[in-house]
Amino acid sequence: MARLEVFGVEGLPEITPGDDLAAMIHAAAASQGDALVDGDVVLVTSKIVSKAEGRIVELVDVEPSEFAIRWSEKWEKDPRVTEVVLRESKRIIRQIGPVLITETHHGFCCANSGVDQSSSGGEGRILTLPVDPDATSRTHRSRFAELGVDVAVIMTDTFGRPWREGQTDVAIGIAGMNPLFSYIGQHDPHGHEFRVQEICTADELAAAGELVKGNTSRVPVAVVRGVDWERDDEATMSTVLRDAERDLFR
Amino acid sequence: MARLEVFGVEGLPEITPGDDLAAMIHAAAASQGDALVDGDVVLVTSKIVSKAEGRIVELVDVEPSEFAIRWSEKWEKDPRVTEVVLRESKRIIRQIGPVLITETHHGFCCANSGVDQSSSGGEGRILTLPVDPDATSRTHRSRFAELGVDVAVIMTDTFGRPWREGQTDVAIGIAGMNPLFSYIGQHDPHGHEFRVQEICTADELAAAGELVKGNTSRVPVAVVRGVDWERDDEATMSTVLRDAERDLFR
Numbered sequence: 217m218a219r220l221e222v223f224g225v226e227g228l229p230e231i232t233p234g235d236d237l238a239a240m241i242h243a244a245a246a247s248q249g250d251a252l253v254d255g256d257v258v259l260v261t262s263k264i265v266s267k268a269e270g271r272i273v274e275l276v277d278v279e280p281s282e283f284a285i286r287w288s289e290k291w292e293k294d295p296r297v298t299e300v301v302l303r304e305s306k307r308i309i310r311q312i313g314p315v316l317i318t319e320t321h322h323g324f325c326c327a328n329s330g331v332d333q334s335s336s337g338g339e340g341r342i343l344t345l346p347v348d349p350d351a352t353s354r355t356h357r358s359r360f361a362e363l364g365v366d367v368a369v370i371m372t373d374t375f376g377r378p379w380r381e382g383q384t385d386v387a388i389g390i391a392g393m394n395p396l397f398s399y400i401g402q403h404d405p406h407g408h409e410f411r412v413q414e415i416c417t418a419d420e421l422a423a424a425g426e427l428v429k430g431n432t433s434r435v436p437v438a439v440v441r442g443v444d445w446e447r448d449d450e451a452t453m454s455t456v457l458r459d460a461e462r463d464l465f466r
Numbered sequence: 467m468a469r470l471e472v473f474g475v476e477g478l479p480e481i482t483p484g485d486d487l488a489a490m491i492h493a494a495a496a497s498q499g500d501a502l503v504d505g506d507v508v509l510v511t512s513k514i515v516s517k518a519e520g521r522i523v524e525l526v527d528v529e530p531s532e533f534a535i536r537w538s539e540k541w542e543k544d545p546r547v548t549e550v551v552l553r554e555s556k557r558i559i560r561q562i563g564p565v566l567i568t569e570t571h572h573g574f575c576c577a578n579s580g581v582d583q584s585s586s587g588g589e590g591r592i593l594t595l596p597v598d599p600d601a602t603s604r605t606h607r608s609r610f611a612e613l614g615v616d617v618a619v620i621m622t623d624t625f626g627r628p629w630r631e632g633q634t635d636v637a638i639g640i641a642g643m644n645p646l647f648s649y650i651g652q653h654d655p656h657g658h659e660f661r662v663q664e665i666c667t668a669d670e671l672a673a674a675g676e677l678v679k680g681n682t683s684r685v686p687v688a689v690v691r692g693v694d695w696e697r698d699d700e701a702t703m704s705t706v707l708r709d710a711e712r713d714l715f716r
Binding site: 218219220221222223224310312315317325374377378379380381382383384385386395396397413414415416417419420421423424426427428430440443455456457458463464465466 | 636
């Protein structure tokens with residue numbers, strides 16, 4: 217039976233554009249006595265990827281639209297931040313009171329297009345999500361392979377959700393493993409088909425990783441060891457993103 | 467830094483009404499060499515609680531309403547099952563095509579009021595969610611304490627969610643620990659207030675537990691060891707359930 221170990225990777229320096237994140241994670245894990253091994257799932261917080269990829273917006277350079285200005289004034293928000301949130305979205309899902317729930321260009325449904333005003337390394341700067349989280353995760357996975365370990369990579373972010381208070385970490389990029397585990401066609405011990413059809417293993421792994429990362433400590437990477445993940449070299453988060461046409465809440 | 471261990475508890479027999487679940491879990495964990503220790507978080511799948519509490523409905527006893535009959539005929543469903551789903555709900559959130567998303571009497575938003583046609587121990591029977599998952603979890607926690615261990619207890623179920631494919635385990639009952647971890651008023655290393663205000667630790671723990679439980683294997687209990695949970699003897703899932711008035715998706 218599966219028995220998992222979940223731990224954080226500490227000791228990474230402040231990340232700057234161009235950093236070789238996978239190599240830094242590989243080294244940091246080794247130096248804390250947790251050298252990565254084949255089969256590990258490496259959970260990388262999107263924030264450090266955004267930093268490594270220079271997804272930093274200087275607010276002084278942003279010219280907000282009339283729409284952004286009017287709405288921001290009403291809710292005492294910085295219209296330049298609102299402008300970036302709008303640019304990072306392809307549709308607004310809810311705009312009620314000061315809340316702006318959007319669908320990002322990638323297809324993620326979340327508050328403020330995942331734009332991050334915290335930990336961006338200075339006033340007047342914000343971080344946007346990586347352009348292609350799957351592609352970056354594949355790059356990380358390849359780099360880990362060059363360094364000698366066959367691992368799955370999941371990029372994570374912290375999202376809210378309908379109906380329930382509190383945020384949880386979810387997967388936004390993936391490489392090497394199928395993000396979904398299917399029970400379709402399988403039967404329980406009584407011969408019934410399963411009510412549960414598919415589990416989003418990737419999101420459950422992301423959630424498990426958050427438990428050791430925390431958001432105050434500087435632990436932007438977690439490792440889950442012992443998972444029996446399904447190898448998929450073509451893995452992509454697009455299989456997790458429900459089509460808008462099939463979705464009842466957009 | 468936190469380092470977690472996540473494992474399943476195997477070897478539980480088929481559960482029947484009146485079973486002393488906490489004692490059975492305590493014994494099963496010990497007999498597999500994983501005796502529970504203070505600080506463990508014990509994740510109990512709601513299905514076995516429903517069985518222990520006799521939340522079994524014999525469909526032959528169910529008289530479906532006119533509304534249940536008409537809708538079920540249209541979508542080729544058993545009207546008696548639909549009737550139980552409606553009785554277990556306090557409102558219908560979406561009824562589109564064959565999909566019925568409801569809010570249960572407890573306040574959980576999920577498909578079919580959490581009614582379970584699988585693993586219920588026979589054709590013609592279905593399982594409904596426990597009546598008061600917090601109360602049952604508190605009973606389990608007290609029983610574990612009598613057996614000598616101070617543990618947190620989370621009851622879990624497997625729910626879908628808007629926007630994303632695949633289900634994940636979430637918490638539906640809790641005892642001993644605050645289900646939410648708050649960052650409100652705290653600051654990141656750069657002096658910004660956190661964008662993340664609250665993490666739903668209980669749901670992240672439920673998700674971590676599912677990774678070792680699986681839905682095919684008979685592993686209805688998982689333990690997460692090493693979590694630094696916040697003690698709260700008054701803990702309840704009601705703090706996680708967003709008020710309908712504040713919710714943008716009901």
